[in-house]
Amino acid sequence: xxxxxxxxxxxxxxxxxxxxxxxxxxxxxxxxxxxxxxxxxxxxxxxxxxxxxxxxxxxxxxxxxxxxxxxxxxxxxxxxxxxxxxxxxxxxxxxxxxxxxxxxxxxxxxxxxxxxxxxxxxxxxxxxxxxxxxxxxxxxxxxxxxxxxxxxxxxxxxxxxxxxxxxxxxxxxxxxxxxxxxxxxxxxxxxxxxxxxxxxxxxxxxxxxxxxxxxxxxxxxxxxxxxxxxxxxxxxxxxxxxxxxxxxxxxxxxxxxxxxxxxxxxxxxxxxxxxxxxxxxxxxxxxxxxxxxxxxxxxxxxxxxxxxxxxxxxxxxxxxxxxxxxxxxxxxxxxxxxxxxxxxxxxxxxxxxxxxx
Amino acid sequence: xxxxxxxxxxxxxxxxxxxxxxxxxxxxxxxxxxxxxxxxxxxxxxxxxxxxxxxxxxxxxxxxxxxxxxxxxxxxxxxxxxxxxxxxxxxxxxxxxxxxxxxxxxxxxxxxxxxxxxxxxxxxxxxxxxxxxxxxxxxxxxxxxxxxxxxxxxxxxxxxxxxxxxxxxxxxxxxxxxxxxxxxxxxxx
Numbered sequence: 001x002x003x004x005x006x007x008x009x010x011x012x013x014x015x016x017x018x019x020x021x022x023x024x025x026x027x028x029x030x031x032x033x034x035x036x037x038x039x040x041x042x043x044x045x046x047x048x049x050x051x052x053x054x055x056x057x058x059x060x061x062x063x064x065x066x067x068x069x070x071x072x073x074x075x076x077x078x079x080x081x082x083x084x085x086x087x088x089x090x091x092x093x094x095x096x097x098x099x100x101x102x103x104x105x106x107x108x109x110x111x112x113x114x115x116x117x118x119x120x121x122x123x124x125x126x127x128x129x130x131x132x133x134x135x136x137x138x139x140x141x142x143x144x145x146x147x148x149x150x151x152x153x154x155x156x157x158x159x160x161x162x163x164x165x166x167x168x169x170x171x172x173x174x175x176x177x178x179x180x181x182x183x184x185x186x187x188x189x190x191x192x193x194x195x196x197x198x199x200x201x202x203x204x205x206x207x208x209x210x211x212x213x214x215x216x217x218x219x220x221x222x223x224x225x226x227x228x229x230x231x232x233x234x235x236x237x238x239x240x241x242x243x244x245x246x247x248x249x250x251x252x253x254x255x256x257x258x259x260x261x262x263x264x265x266x267x268x269x270x271x272x273x274x275x276x277x278x279x280x281x282x283x284x285x286x287x288x289x290x291x292x293x294x295x296x297x298x299x300x301x302x303x304x305x306x307x308x309x310x311x312x313x314x315x316x317x318x319x320x321x322x323x324x325x326x327x328x329x330x331x332x333x334x335x336x337x338x339x340x341x342x343x344x345x346x347x348x349x350x351x352x353x354x355x356x357x
Numbered sequence: 358x359x360x361x362x363x364x365x366x367x368x369x370x371x372x373x374x375x376x377x378x379x380x381x382x383x384x385x386x387x388x389x390x391x392x393x394x395x396x397x398x399x400x401x402x403x404x405x406x407x408x409x410x411x412x413x414x415x416x417x418x419x420x421x422x423x424x425x426x427x428x429x430x431x432x433x434x435x436x437x438x439x440x441x442x443x444x445x446x447x448x449x450x451x452x453x454x455x456x457x458x459x460x461x462x463x464x465x466x467x468x469x470x471x472x473x474x475x476x477x478x479x480x481x482x483x484x485x486x487x488x489x490x491x492x493x494x495x496x497x498x499x500x501x502x503x504x505x506x507x508x509x510x511x512x513x514x515x516x517x518x519x520x521x522x523x524x525x526x527x528x529x530x531x532x533x534x535x536x537x538x539x540x541x542x543x544x545x546x
Contacts, residue, residue, distance in 0.1 A: 176415050183439070184438055184439045184441075184442065187442040188441070190442070191442045191443060191444065195444070215439065219417075219464075222415065222417055223417075226416065226417070230416075230418075231415075231416050231418075232416070232418055235391055235392055236420070240418075240420050244418055246472075247468060247469075249473065250473060251473055252473040252474045252475045253473070254475070290475055
């Protein structure tokens with residue numbers, strides 16, 4: 001709006017001041033020198049003045065716009081709020097801060113339009129306290145930042161878990177391809193040497209002992225490797241690995257399966273190691289006579305449960321062995337439910353996402 | 358020995374050319390060291406049922422053995438890899454699969470038989486009957502079992518009859534292969 005088209009301040013037939021006096025919108029009017037000629041009750045309330053009369057005659061810039069929020073002075077020459085009365089141009093901004101009567105700052109959105117006052121250029125101001133909105137924005141920013149940190153922590157947890165699983169897989173493979181293969185070669189050499197030695201000789205007895213020891217070492221190493229990471233887990237998936245696990249457990253365990261396809265590899269590995277750890281807990285602590293493992297798909301979840309008929313009373317935390325299970329479940333965004341009434345057995349249910357994003 | 362091969366593809370083509378009596382293969386073979394040895398073995402047993410196939414495994418997993426046997430124990434052998442160091446054991450297995458019998462690793466079978474189960478008919482077997490059951494599952498004949506346990510064939514036959522009665526299995530047509538399959542299926546369940 002150009003300075004040549006200044007609207008009339010008021011049609012005297014309409015009682016503007018009475019209207020402005022009852023609305024919530026803070027409004028004030030200043031003359032060409034920047035002195036307040038009029039302020040409504042909402043403006044007094046927002047700026048912390050007891051009465052609108054306390055505001056009349058004040059220089060608005062000097063009264064509530066004299067400083068930046070950091071405390072540094074705000075020279076009037078830099079102030080965009082004077083522009084309507086000096087240039088005749090309407091202004092709007094959400095970047096300014098007002099100083100309340102008690103010296104506290106409030107962020108404001110304001111609009112100003114030039115008006116003719118007593119034959120000269122003045123300005124009408126409307127403003128709004130943005131304290132709540134800024135607080136909400138700040139809260140939202142902090143929440144977003146916290147969400148991002150949580151997501152990053154979660155992703156890191158998952159990466160650590162996956163690298164642990166991969167390390168175990170590699171270790172088991174190295175045990176098979178390295179040490180176990182070497183022992184098989186050793187056994188072959190021992191057997192061939194033994195074939196050339198007459199039965200009953202001291203050497204034959206020593207070789208027979210060595211052959212037995214090498215065979216035992218091969219079996220032990222095989223069990224060790226299977227415990228670290230069973231080969232079937234990678235090649236055939238969760239269910240064959242669970243059956244193999246159960247075959248190595250000193251407790252009757254049956255496996256119930258309701259799956260038509262394999263979950264994500266990381267999910268399979270986690271479910272397997274959770275089941276293995278849970279079964280270890282059962283054999284160590286539960287005094288159970290049997291256990292049951294169930295795996296099923298429910299919607300987007302893989303649901304794994306391990307239950308036993310033992311003494312119950314299991315608690316999460318501490319040395320219960322549940323910490324590792326909890327960490328594994330959490331790392332994939334899964335959940336864990338433990339039901340373990342005294343003398344009524346224990347049931348652990350773990351829900352994991354079937355597919356990872 | 359007719360040939361030694363480096364991967365599963367070569368195995369299949371050499372078998373076609375040489376018509377061996379028995380093939381020995383590792384489960385894991387190049388190129389991907391996954392289960393292509395097993396796949397080749399199953400394929401061979403399907404297309405060339407007259408050839409005996411012995412699968413060597415690093416793993417004490419009965420699932421591989423069951424995959425190899427399928428519905429037909431004839432000519433199927435499954436041995437833990439280190440057993441090839443024992444010439445007598447290997448020769449015995451080769452002879453048995455060459456004759457159309459089965460030869461499943463005693464360690465694999467003993468884990469299968471010894472697996473902890475909820476109380477059931479297996480508990481009713483005497484220790485000697487469990488031995489006989491395991492030897493049957495390995496694919497041995499009554500004569501073979503009698504030699505190992507140093508008893509008469511008639512004694513073995515009595516044990517076998519008792520075992521089948523206790524486990525509620527049909528001892529149909531006294532076929533060696535049906536017997537192996539019946540025992541394996543029972544143990545797997």
